[in-house]
Amino acid sequence: MAMAQQTVNTAIDSLTAALKSNIIPNQEYFLQGSILDSSVEVLLHRLRGLCDNVDTNLETFHDHEMCFSIRGPNNTQPLQLRVRRSLDHNGMPMQLRYIGQPEIGDKSRPTVLRNSIDIGTSNTVVEFLTELGCRKDFEYSAKGYMFRKGRMKITVFKVFKIDETRKMMSSGGFDALSPLTHSYLVELSVLAPSGQDAIADDMRCFAEQLRPLVQLEKIDYKRLVHGP
Amino acid sequence: MSANSTSIAMEAPVEMQIQEIAFDGQETYAPSLSMSENLTKLAQKIDFAKCGPEEVNKEITEINRNEDEAEQSTAPPIWPWDSVRNKLRNALTEVSVLADLLTIAKGKKYVVLDPVPHDPPELKPMVMVYARKKSFAGAASVLLSGAERLKNSLAEAQKNRTTTADFHIELLRLRQNFRLKKVNNTIIGDLSYFRSSGSKHIHSGTFEVTKSEEEPDKLLSPPCSPNPNSANKLTSALRVTVPGELQGIASIKVYFQKDQDSLYSSNLNTPDTAFSIPEIDWQRKLEVAQNVLFCKEMFNQLAKEAVQLQSPIPHVVVGNQIIASIFPGVQLVICLSHMEMSTDGKASLPPPIPRHDQVLEHTLHQLLRELHEKKNYPLPHPASAPLGPSRKRSCAGPYAMDREEFVEMTESQTMLEQVIQQAQHTQLRDRTLCILDKLATQYKDPLISVHWLWLNSPTYACIKVTIFAQGYDEIYRNLVIIHVYDTYLKCISRDGKVVHLSYESMELKNYILCQICRHQIMAVQYLAKSMGWQCVANSFNLGSGTLIETFGNASSCILVSPVGDRLISIHCDQNSRVQVSVAQTPRKDFFPGQLVKERKWENLGNSFKEVQWEKMIGKNFLSKMELLMTSLTSSWMQ
Numbered sequence: 099m100a101m102a103q104q105t106v107n108t109a110i111d112s113l114t115a116a117l118k119s120n121i122i123p124n125q126e127y128f129l130q131g132s133i134l135d136s137s138v139e140v141l142l143h144r145l146r147g148l149c150d151n152v153d154t155n156l157e158t159f160h161d162h163e164m165c166f167s168i169r170g171p172n173n174t175q176p177l178q179l180r181v182r183r184s185l186d187h188n189g190m191p192m193q194l195r196y197i198g199q200p201e202i203g204d205k206s207r208p209t210v211l212r213n214s215i216d217i218g219t220s221n222t223v224v225e226f227l228t229e230l231g232c233r234k235d236f237e238y239s240a241k242g243y244m245f246r247k248g249r250m251k252i253t254v255f256k257v258f259k260i261d262e263t264r265k266m267m268s269s270g271g272f273d274a275l276s277p278l279t280h281s282y283l284v285e286l287s288v289l290a291p292s293g294q295d296a297i298a299d300d301m302r303c304f305a306e307q308l309r310p311l312v313q314l315e316k317i318d319y320k321r322l323v324h325g326p
Numbered sequence: 327m328s329a330n331s332t333s334i335a336m337e338a339p340v341e342m343q344i345q346e347i348a349f350d351g352q353e354t355y356a357p358s359l360s361m362s363e364n365l366t367k368l369a370q371k372i373d374f375a376k377c378g379p380e381e382v383n384k385e386i387t388e389i390n391r392n393e394d395e396a397e398q399s400t401a402p403p404i405w406p407w408d409s410v411r412n413k414l415r416n417a418l419t420e421v422s423v424l425a426d427l428l429t430i431a432k433g434k435k436y437v438v439l440d441p442v443p444h445d446p447p448e449l450k451p452m453v454m455v456y457a458r459k460k461s462f463a464g465a466a467s468v469l470l471s472g473a474e475r476l477k478n479s480l481a482e483a484q485k486n487r488t489t490t491a492d493f494h495i496e497l498l499r500l501r502q503n504f505r506l507k508k509v510n511n512t513i514i515g516d517l518s519y520f521r522s523s524g525s526k527h528i529h530s531g532t533f534e535v536t537k538s539e540e541e542p543d544k545l546l547s548p549p550c551s552p553n554p555n556s557a558n559k560l561t562s563a564l565r566v567t568v569p570g571e572l573q574g575i576a577s578i579k580v581y582f583q584k585d586q587d588s589l590y591s592s593n594l595n596t597p598d599t600a601f602s603i604p605e606i607d608w609q610r611k612l613e614v615a616q617n618v619l620f621c622k623e624m625f626n627q628l629a630k631e632a633v634q635l636q637s638p639i640p641h642v643v644v645g646n647q648i649i650a651s652i653f654p655g656v657q658l659v660i661c662l663s664h665m666e667m668s669t670d671g672k673a674s675l676p677p678p679i680p681r682h683d684q685v686l687e688h689t690l691h692q693l694l695r696e697l698h699e700k701k702n703y704p705l706p707h708p709a710s711a712p713l714g715p716s717r718k719r720s721c722a723g724p725y726a727m728d729r730e731e732f733v734e735m736t737e738s739q740t741m742l743e744q745v746i747q748q749a750q751h752t753q754l755r756d757r758t759l760c761i762l763d764k765l766a767t768q769y770k771d772p773l774i775s776v777h778w779l780w781l782n783s784p785t786y787a788c789i790k791v792t793i794f795a796q797g798y799d800e801i802y803r804n805l806v807i808i809h810v811y812d813t814y815l816k817c818i819s820r821d822g823k824v825v826h827l828s829y830e831s832m833e834l835k836n837y838i839l840c841q842i843c844r845h846q847i848m849a850v851q852y853l854a855k856s857m858g859w860q861c862v863a864n865s866f867n868l869g870s871g872t873l874i875e876t877f878g879n880a881s882s883c884i885l886v887s888p889v890g891d892r893l894i895s896i897h898c899d900q901n902s903r904v905q906v907s908v909a910q911t912p913r914k915d916f917f918p919g920q921l922v923k924e925r926k927w928e929n930l931g932n933s934f935k936e937v938q939w940e941k942m943i944g945k946n947f948l949s950k951m952e953l954l955m956t957s958l959t960s961s962w963m964q
Contacts, residue, residue, distance in 0.1 A: 123712065157705045159705075159707055159708065159709045161707075161708040161709055161710075163708075163710075180710075182708040182709075182710050182711075183708055184707040184708040184709075186707070187707040189721070190707045190708065190711075190717070190720070190721070191720065191721055191723070191724035191725070192708070192724075193708055193710055193711045195710055216710065216711060216712055217723070218711070218720055218721070218723045218724045219723075219724050220724045220725070240709070242709075244705050244709055246705060246713060249713065251705075251706075251709075251713050253709050255709070289712050289713065
């Protein structure tokens with residue numbers, strides 16, 4: 099019993115030590131852009147040339163993301179949590195993600211910075227969140243391609259709407275998806291511990307190389323919400 | 327009217343039109359037109375097709391003015407617009423008729439429009455001929471100039487194909503395989519592969535591409551077709567300069583070395599003759615340079631591991647050799663042999679390597695490639711997961727792996743360890759093979775048949791050894807399964823006993839000899855059973871006694887005949903020498919003495935008498951035994 103307590107203490111100690119010493123990646127630097135369907139092929143060729151792993155095939159992914167939110171007791175801002183699972187790799191665990199408010203910063207900061215905590219979970223996470231009291235806000239399906247260059251992850255994907263009426267079918271409604279737009283969303287992101295701002299400059303340099311095809315830039319959502 | 331203006335009267339000239347001049351000069355004047363007649367005449371001049379509304383208005387005002395004047399004049403008004411009106415009405419009629427006709431013609435039911443043949447225009451043949459001749463001449467000149475240009479370029483290409491290829495086309499082909507970059511005025515290429523393959527060995531391998539103006543016939547360009555038989559006669563317009571440390575041909579040589587042999591003796595045999603590396607085309611040159619880079623990286627990686635690994639006999643890294651000991655007395659030598667070009671363009675041969683093991687070299691290449699691939703972390707699924715951890719590690723949390731599993735996952739063998747393991751297995755397998763072959767050729771009485779399973783791995787092999795007597799393999803067969811691992815053997819005998827043998831080959835010999843001995847006795851027992859004899863006693867581990875050879879074992883057994891009157895004692899030793907003795911009960915030579923009085927003691931049997939085994943008839947031990955048993959059995963029947 100004492101030994102078990104001792105191991106628990108050391109586990110907590112090591113966790114706090116890890117948190118203090120800034121090795122857990124909990125910040126995400128990212129840039130976004132979009133490209134029309136007609137020009138996606140060109141972008142994919144370009145990315146294949148620029149990114150790592152020249153000799154492997156294009157890596158595709160098909161994910162399903164659900165966004166839950168829960169309100170605190172004092173009617174404060176709701177907490178948003180995202181659950182994402184992979185539809186084409188069934189063995190991989192589901193990911194539970196918390197994304198904080200994005201910091202746009204000023205011109206000196208090349209990318210958007212936001213808090214991001216990712217954790218792998220078992221398949222029961224949706225039940226768990228529902229039992230906690232979270233409500234599902236929305237869900238969507240993302241299908242596209244993934245690249246990497248060093249620490250940077252580049253995803254080019256299309257957002258699809260999930261047909262609610264077909265959800266009861268065995269395929270879960272994922273075979274007849276309708277796209278929301280006629281364009282692909284391009285995201286460039288790096289997960290890093292806080293304080294490593296130099297990676298943002300590398301990201302900006304990379305974004306410059308994609309420039310005439312797709313403009314990856316900081317997008318301020320607040321302005322989009324309050325816009326005309 | 328302003329004060330300065332002057333009124334002007336406008337009148338037609340009084341002159342009258344001459345209608346006729348008589349022969350006598352008398353002029354007859356036409357009667358001048360009256361105002362209304364004049365107006366009519368003017369109205370008739372109006373071309374309704376041409377004039378626009380403002381002109382019409384102008385003319386109408388003019389006509390109105392005239393009309394007013396005409397009204398002021400005294401002539402009675404015959405309506406001067408009559409002709410105009412009639413003309414307009416006619417025009418309207420015609421236009422409406424035309425409109426009706428067109429609508430009907432559009433319906434195509436009652437009226438169809440057909441073109442009216444025109445009269446052919448007047449031909450002037452000579453003019454036409456001249457015009458056509460001129461236009462043909464113009465077209466022909468354009469075509470001829472185009473053809474001339476094509477012919478010129480084709481002739482040039484023909485000329486060039488046999489001698490030199492175009493610099494730019496060569497550059498294009500080079501760019502398909504290597505990354506090129508233009509820096510100031512020079513073209514620099516990149517030989518490094520760490521970005522594309524995940525290697526961590528950062529080495530800047532750059533090469534320079536230049537035009538070759540001088541000595542164009544020495545450089546070759548790579549063959550256009552992959553057919554190896556086509557002779558490559560093209561010379562190249564491209565010259566590739568590879569940095570000094572990557573020139574030459576490098577490879578990793580792997581071989582085994584016993585303690586007593588040393589390499590220094592082979593150094594003395596280095597021939598002094600040098601040879602020049604034949605000119606190869608730039609593609610192969612670059613590939614060779616990249617291979618040099620790869621071999622250097624592999625050697626660096628192995629040297630690093632050799633220094634870091636802790637082993638009972640430490641590994642030695644000397645110059646371009648890594649010496650690792652795999653068994654006491656046997657070493658694995660990995661050496662980077664780089665055939666460099668010396669300054670005068672001639673290359674010197676490295677010392678000849680004895681028995682270079684190509685399989686292990688291939689293993690090293692494969693291991694390095696695997697290492698590169700492992701460093702390329704797999705992309706995360708779902709896409710928002712973090713990029714770093716491998717698939718297993720990202721599943722570790724959700725699937726609740728315990729600490730042991732986790733630690734086990736992080737442990738992995740280094741390249742050198744893996745190569746040493748494979749080398750050990752190779753050596754052990756070779757030794758086992760040698761021993762079994764020797765034994766099989768040596769022993770003919772029980773035959774030894776060795777079967778190697780084809781399903782194996784670089785660190786595992788399996789052998790099935792069958793010991794049987796010729797002609798009697800249905801009676802009894804002894805089977806031994808030997809699993810060959812890297813540093814030990816696992817032998818499983820027929821009765822299920824598992825023995826682990828080390829890499830010393832004599833242990834295996836000992837074991838097999840014991841099995842042979844055992845086979846003999848067991849076979850005899852089975853044979854005896856089939857003939858009705860019984861085995862009364864047996865012993866399989868009699869040891870080797872005071873003999874000099876310490877391998878193998880002796881075993882023995884005693885058989886009794888079905889009736890019980892004969893005893894056979896068999897002793898089989900490790901050299902397959904058998905001693906067979908026979909005894910008989912009841913004794914023939916029993917005499918009751920002082921101590922032993924009663925008759926019944928004759929049943930104890932007399933002493934054993936040895937059989938002269940060499941004089942026995944029979945192909946092998948078992949057949950001789952069979953004969954012996956048969957002869958001893960039938961003696962009772964008499």
